[in-house]
Amino acid sequence: MKSAYELAMERLNKADPAANKALTAEQKTRLADIDRVYKGKFAEREIFLKQRLEAALTEGKPEEVEKIKTQIASERVRLEEERDAEKERVRRG
Numbered sequence: 001m002k003s004a005y006e007l008a009m010e011r012l013n014k015a016d017p018a019a020n021k022a023l024t025a026e027q028k029t030r031l032a033d034i035d036r037v038y039k040g041k042f043a044e045r046e047i048f049l050k051q052r053l054e055a056a057l058t059e060g061k062p063e064e065v066e067k068i069k070t071q072i073a074s075e076r077v078r079l080e081e082e083r084d085a086e087k088e089r090v091r092r093g
Contacts, residue, residue, distance in 0.1 A: 023091065030090045038083040045075045 002010075023031070049072045056064040 027090055031087055034083060034086050034090065038079055042076060042079050045079070046072065049075065 049068055053065060053068045053072075056068060
């Protein structure tokens with residue numbers, strides 16, 4: 001008798017057989033490169049936005065501070081989505 005986990009994994013494999021395919025060395029390298037690039041992109045944006053945040057704090061502009069904090073969060077989400085989409089393209093071949 002199979003466990004619920006085993007049954008779920010069978011259904012998942014039937015739904016998307018390519019998802020279980022092993023990655024090649026080239027794909028693994030490309031995925032690592034993508035992570036590195038997007039880590040750098042986010043660091044660059046974060047440094048820029050934190051400088052603006054510090055300036056807004058020293059100038060006493062609370063509405064600008066909130067706007068910048070929201071922008072930092074949205075930039076992170078946007079870059080993570082871009083990174084994940086690019087990684088998925090690599091995985092799919």
